[in-house]
Amino acid sequence: MANDPIHQFQISKLLDISVGGLDLSFTNSSLFMVATVAGAAGFLALATSGRALIPTRMQSLAELSYEFVASTLRSSAGSEGMKFFPLVFSLFMFVLVANLFGMIPFFFTVTSHIIVTFCLALLVIGTVTVYGFYRHGFHFLGLFVPHGVPAPVVPLVTAIEVISFLSRPISLSVRLFANMLAGHITLKVFAGFVATLTGMGALGFAGAILPLAMTVALTALEFLVAFLQAYVFTILTCMYLNDALHPGH
């Protein structure tokens, strides 16, 4: 069991809650969602509580994340996109902190479950679609008919655009989920090699050096991936929001 790379994704009930036959238990996943929110919101609240003109280190970090997300959003969706800033910033911080919490040993990785990332992706696409229709009415559908395309290929291009639009929530959610899942499994597998080999005497001990080095390198890589996937999720959200704001390409 110690070497099972899948066990870390297992959900276990902490508090049994069932409503009308639907299992809504408070699980370890729920616990780490709460921890993610508490950690991120707590950090931001604590860091900005001083409201210092010259920021402390923590406040500087909070400001850095604010400006990072703000500049990402502004550069892809324009200053009009800033009305979605709370949403984009929440998504970025939630995914980032959830990913980073997942890097702590024995912690559950919330974003390694497809349903979680899929819900977040649906939130993004739902916002884009609802806002697009609310703002532009049926002109929003112009998103699927690019300008300057010769008439004969319009149906084909439109079909491709529709498919690409529909596949967005899937690609958005699978990208994050698969990265987290695969990274954690790989890490666990290499760490498992170390544990297995060291149990096999002197020769195994020597042989464990390579997987140990791999584990160390992969840990660094996984920290990079944790940040990068949060960033990718954010920047794609910004680009989709740009479509809702300016559907005319």
Place this chain on the structure above:
Amino acid sequence: MNLFITSAYAQDQAPGAPEAGVNAPAVAPESPDLGHGAADATHAEVGHEAAGEHGGAFPPFDPTYFGSQILWLVLTFGFFYWILSKKILPRLGGILEVRSDRIAADLGEAERMRAETDAAVAAYEQALAEAKKKAGAIAQDTRDKVKSDLDARRGAIEAELSTKLTAAEARIADIKAKALAEVEEIATETTEAIVSALIGQSSRDEAAAAVSSVRKA
């Protein structure tokens, strides 16, 4: 390796759970990539445990807890969004705005002070130039005054000296004339005395005529 396990899960669940069976196809296609390692004791054990606990589905695809995960995600993320948009982001944005305003104000103040300094320097230089001009004028004035004073005094003294000179010259001429007049009388007397001593007799008038004739010569 993991996917190999998932195929084991899939086999385990196939007879038992119908809803997990829906998931199995999603997992199964991936298993061929993974090759076929021998099912060792560890994996069998794992498969068993997982099967015992949750019906054996690969956890991320196990729909047993989908409802729970969605509910708790909505609750936690909703709260997160609410607290960020209502409390934290306005505060953070406020901090940044106050700072940028402060920097802009400080830059403006610095600019204003610089302009003030420039004006003060210009005023100082102008005052300095004026003072220099004034000092030059005063010096020139004084110099002129002293010079004219000097000239006047020199003129007066020169005039005085020239009148004194004229008076002296007049006196000299007077004395000279007087002396010359006396010379004739003395010469006549001397001539008379010499003649009388030589010839025993003399005439005053002859002596005077002789003297004047000699003098005229």
